[in-house]
Amino acid sequence: MATKKLSKIALTQLPLEERVTGSYTETIHCPNCGKHAERQHVQESRVVRTQCPACDYLMVTCSLTARVIEAYSPGLYMGDR
Numbered sequence: 713m714a715t716k717k718l719s720k721i722a723l724t725q726l727p728l729e730e731r732v733t734g735s736y737t738e739t740i741h742c743p744n745c746g747k748h749a750e751r752q753h754v755q756e757s758r759v760v761r762t763q764c765p766a767c768d769y770l771m772v773t774c775s776l777t778a779r780v781i782e783a784y785s786p787g788l789y790m791g792d793r
């Protein structure tokens with residue numbers, strides 16, 4: 713019986729090139745419906761934009777102050793907790 717060696721990969725680690733250029737998009741789970749959503753980090757305007765195509769969830773926050781600039785939640789899964 714062979715022993716398998718598993719290498720640990722940090723999934724949260726972002727590619728270096730994208731850190732250098734500033735803006736990048738990551739795929740996250742929508743906080744509203746749990747499906748795949750996009751989180752866009754825009755360095756120029758210092759905002760983080762979370763958008764879900766499945767349920768129209770939208771959240772724009774300032775990455776400096778963490779304040780919510782714009783938010784829209786369809787509320788379809790709000791009771792899920």
Ligand SMILES: [Zn+2]
Nearest residue numbers: 742745764767
């Ligand atoms: Zn969603």
